[in-house]
Amino acid sequence: MSIAEKIASYEDMVGPGITACLGCNVELSMRTALQVLGHNTIVAIPPGCMGGVQSVGWADKTGMKIPVFFPLLDNTASMLTGIKKYYERIGRDVNAVAFAGDGATLDAGFQALSGAAERGDNIIYICYDNEGYMNTGFQRSSSTSLGSWTSTTPVGEKSKGKSSHKKDMPLIMAAHGIPYMATASPAYMPDLIKKLEKAKNVKNGLAYIHIYNSCSTGWGYDSEKSIEIVRKGVQSRFMPIYEFENGKYKLNIDVKNPIPLKDYLSSMKKYKHVSEEQIAELQEFINEKWDNLKKLCAE
Amino acid sequence: MKNIKVLDGNHAAAIGAILSKPDVVAAYPITPQTPLVQHFSQYVADGVMNSTIVEPESEHSAMSVLTGASLAGARTFTATSSQGLALMYEPYFRASTMRLPIVMNIVNREMISPQSVWGGPQDSLTVRDAGWIQIYVEDNQEILDMTIQAFKIAENKDVLLPINICYDGFYLSHMTEGVEVPLQEEVNGFLPPYKPTHVKLDPETPMAVDPLTPGNYLQYYRELHMQAMDNAKKIIKEVNDEFAEKFGRDYFGLVEPYRMEDAEYVLVTLGSLTGAARIAVDMAREKGIKCGLIKIRSLRPFPKDEVRELLKKAKAIGVIDRNVSFGWHTGIIYQEIKSAISNLDAVPTVPFIGGLGGEDLTTDLMVEALDCVIKAGENKQIDNEAHWLINRKGR
Amino acid sequence: MTKTDFICAVGKELNIIDTGSWQVYPPVIQQDKCKKCGMCLLYCPTNSVKLIDGSYYIKLDFCKGCGVCINECPAKAIKFIKEDEQK
Known part of the structure; x- marks a missing residue:
């Protein structure tokens, strides 16, 4: 069975129409994730794009065929811990799953997630990283990369987008020593699906998947380029695809001949102002991260 | 056993x-x-x-x-x-x-x-x-x-x-x-x-x-x-x-009345400070003064009907607050009580504040409060400033 | 006052939003060119690509017309059908 045939055989757990923007690869990632995780799942969608597009529902109607709820922006992991602990107590194996944006994960929800990881709570936490608070008009998050325009790191006389680098959340999560951590991309579906299956089978602690998504509305590109953009992200080594399983790092997509970073940056409006210096600084950051990752994977 | x-x-x-x-x-x-x-x-x-x-x-x-x-x-x-x-x-x-x-x-x-x-x-x-x-x-x-x-x-x-x-x-x-x-x-x-x-x-x-x-x-x-x-x-x-x-233990539900049968001067309390207030009431009763207290147990829901009923014959009321409501210069319970007895506008009601930060609300201070309530009642003193209960020993 | 069967914010019936009305042009798979790799199904954000008896079709009811399938099809087998072509 091909991977497409396999996915076609899974039921879509999300309501048929949700109001995500045209070409949204977060909608794609969420539908795919929940198809793989299946019926025996309770899913938390904190405030962010996927909450905003009514995947939790509207008024007295639900957005999904499985139990779904809005946690607070900053307590997704803790609420899932409570749910999971009770099901463990009564002897029922239920997937307690977060599908949370980078704001709810790297920023406001970081403490709760770190706590759950440290305690070894058996939840599956999926972060959809579109590098900012896209639902409310693209404010910066700690996942926004250097130089990026956002509505709170605008471009003007005195500043040119965000002045600091993106927080390395995948590595931070791996450093918690959790049983499974992986990065993934909607452009590499078989890899993403395999990782979701692995996460589903983790029973001895927290599984974290960091999906590098993008946002046509916020980043500024045409909707049909949605997959092309994140593929370029991977091919430029901007979005390294690897996993950390039982203490070992493994590079899943070894980009031997990366495309020039400029090709990636120039394909969207949020970087259109970046200077050669900023590109050089970004390139240096990416090189360091990549070299470090290669070392970790060699160990 | x-x-x-x-x-x-x-x-x-x-x-x-x-x-x-x-x-x-x-x-x-x-x-x-x-x-x-x-x-x-x-x-x-x-x-x-x-x-x-x-x-x-x-x-x-x-x-x-x-x-x-x-x-x-x-x-x-x-x-x-x-x-x-x-x-x-x-x-x-x-x-x-x-x-x-x-x-x-x-x-x-x-x-x-x-x-x-x-x-x-x-x-x-x-x-x-x-x-x-x-x-x-x-x-x-x-x-x-x-x-x-x-x-x-x-x-x-x-x-x-x-x-x-x-x-x-x-x-x-x-x-x-x-x-x-x-x-x-x-x-x-x-x-x-x-x-x-x-x-x-x-x-x-x-x-x-x-x-x-x-x-x-x-x-x-x-x-x-x-x-x-x-x-x-x-x-x-x-x-x-x-x-x-x-x-075999009865807490009277929403609000506990103490010696309220014919009470004219009433203290309203919350929590552990009630103990000292009970003693002050007992001491005044020994002198023949008709006084009592009500202990608010349920703040939410607020027992407004019960409070109104208990206080309807009071000549003066004092509310002991171990907390403050900034901008009102009273405690919070005082406002709750005043809202509940909005029909008793002619009854002097004195806001007391004390015991903050763990300060001891002694029996002496409760006696002071009760005396103040009795005076307000006798003088029909409607507008009462917050009375701070200050433990003068030590410090 | 709007009443529900619930005492707090709970939803049980599935909420359905007509995202098909967003389409400017409907995308269609040209079956003669399709290599049946299934990329369109894997990449469709709204899960509008269906696999029926070994062939892929786009179900237009909720398709927003984003064009991702067209951009990603390795065989260039998918295209928007413009109004004049629809006639």
């Missing part, structure tokens, strides 16, 4: 909770609540208690873990104080509006600044409008008994609201008293298991919890929440009466 143990307030609370068999407990230690958490952990380590304990990394997460567990169908318990309560305000408000019958004891402690760890219910009074039931207790026996009753009140199908049992930090939390401990079988007979259907996260019965909700629906849910508070008045009394019958 009665099973009497010497217990501090935190230990009494822990035993009350353990007897109620919560499924999930998550609590973050904070002075003066810390020993309560330690007792729990030890009882679980010793196998005396069978609850699932989560050690969260903050109070915000403690309440969040319980919110999740309660949504899955668990009976849940936690406790906190002051800054911890402030940190958990976000999930705190949400637990009530999700109609989750979580039981949380609040060991009352001042809000900083200045840095202080001592008593005063400024913490829980500040969040009185967050939709929780709040009951304030006077001694360690009442802590234990009300912790058990709390589950029965909160989980009642006509209530389904979270509940705080509030008691003073150090004065109760760390002071020991003889406390009668009920037997587990007795509590089992009193408290049925919790089986929610109104809101539940279960793959066998899928539902969305908290979809994006427009105002017309939100107003409807708020109206039902208000009605549940009204229902709680009746249920608190019913549970009190059933408890009194089964365990």
Whole structure:
């Protein structure tokens, strides 16, 4: 069975129409994730794009065929811990799953997630990283990369987008020593699906998947380029695809001949102002991260 | 034979909770609540208690873990104080509006600044409008008994609201008293298991919890929440009466009257300071002055009818507040009482503030307060400034 | 006041939003050119690509017309059908 045939055989757990923007690869990632995780799942969608597009529902109607709820922006992991602990107590194996944006994960929800990881709570936490608070008009998050325009790191006389680098959340999560951590991309579906299956089978602690998504509305590109953009992200080594399983790092997509970073940056409006210096600084950051990752994977 | 143990307030609370068999407990230690958490952990380590304990990394997460567990169908318990309560305000408000019958004891402690760890219910009074039931207790026996009753009140199908049992930090939390401990079988007979259907996260019965909700629906849910508070008045009394019958201890439900039969001068109290006020009333009664007190037990729902009835023959009233309401220059309970007796405008009502930051509200100060109330009554002095009760010994 | 069967914010019936009305042009798979790799199904954000008896079709009911399938099809087998072509 091909991977497409396999996915076609899974039921879509999300309501048929949700109001995500045209070409949204977060909608794609969420539908795919929940198809793989299946019926025996309770899913938390904190405030962010996927909450905003009514995947939790509207008024007295639900957005999904499985139990779904809005946690607070900053307590997704803790609420899932409570749910999971009770099901463990009564002897029922239920997937307690977060599908949370980078704001709810790297920023406001970081403490709760770190706590759950440290305690070894058996939840599956999926972060959809579109590098900012896209639902409310693209404010910066700690996942926004250097130089990026956002509505709170605008471009003007005195500043040119965000002045600091993106927080390395995948590595931070791996450093918690959790049983499974992986990065993934909607452009590499078989890899993403395999990782979701692995996460589903983790029973001895927290599984974290960091999906590098993008946002046509916020980043500024045409909707049909949605997959092309994140593929370029991977091919430029901007979005390294690897996993950390039982203490070992493994590079899943070894980009031997990366495309020039400029090709990636120039394909969207949020970087259109970046200077050669900023590109050089970004390139240096990416090189360091990549070299470090290669070392970790060699160990 | 009665099973009497010497217990501090935190230990009494822990035993009350353990007897109620919560499924999930998550609590973050904070002075003066810390020993309560330690007792729990030890009882679980010793196998005396069978609850699932989560050690969260903050109070915000403690309440969040319980919110999740309660949504899955668990009976849940936690406790906190002051800054911890402030940190958990976000999930705190949400637990009530999700109609989750979580039981949380609040060991009352001042809000900083200045840095202080001592008593005063400024913490829980500040969040009185967050939709929780709040009951304030006077001694360690009442802590234990009300912790058990709390589950029965909160989980009642006509209530389904979270509940705080509030008691003073150090004065109760760390002071020991003889406390009668009920037997587990007795509590089992009193408290049925919790089986929610109104809101539940279960793959066998899928539902969305908290979809994006427009105002017309939100107003409807708020109206039902208000009605549940009204229902709680009746249920608190019913549970009190059933408890009194089964365990022999009666706390009079929403508000406890003391020597109120013919009382003309009345003190209104909350929490552990009531003890000293009772003595002041007794002393005045010995001199032939008709005075009494009412102890507010349920702040939410507020017993406005009961308070109005009890105070209708008063010639003057004094409200003792161990807290402040900035901008009113009174305490918070004073405003609550004034709202309840808005029909008694001609009755002098004096706001007292004292005992902040754990300062002792001595019998002398209560006598001072009562004298002040009597004078206000005799002079028909309607406009009364806040009277600060200041312990002049020491400092 | 709007009433529901619930005492707090809960939803049970599935909420359905007509995202098909967003389409400017409907995308169609030209079956003669399709290599049946299934990329369109894997990448469709709205899960509008269906596999029926070994062939892929786009179900237009909820398709927003984003064009991702067109951009990603390795065989260039998918295209928007413009109004004049529809006639």
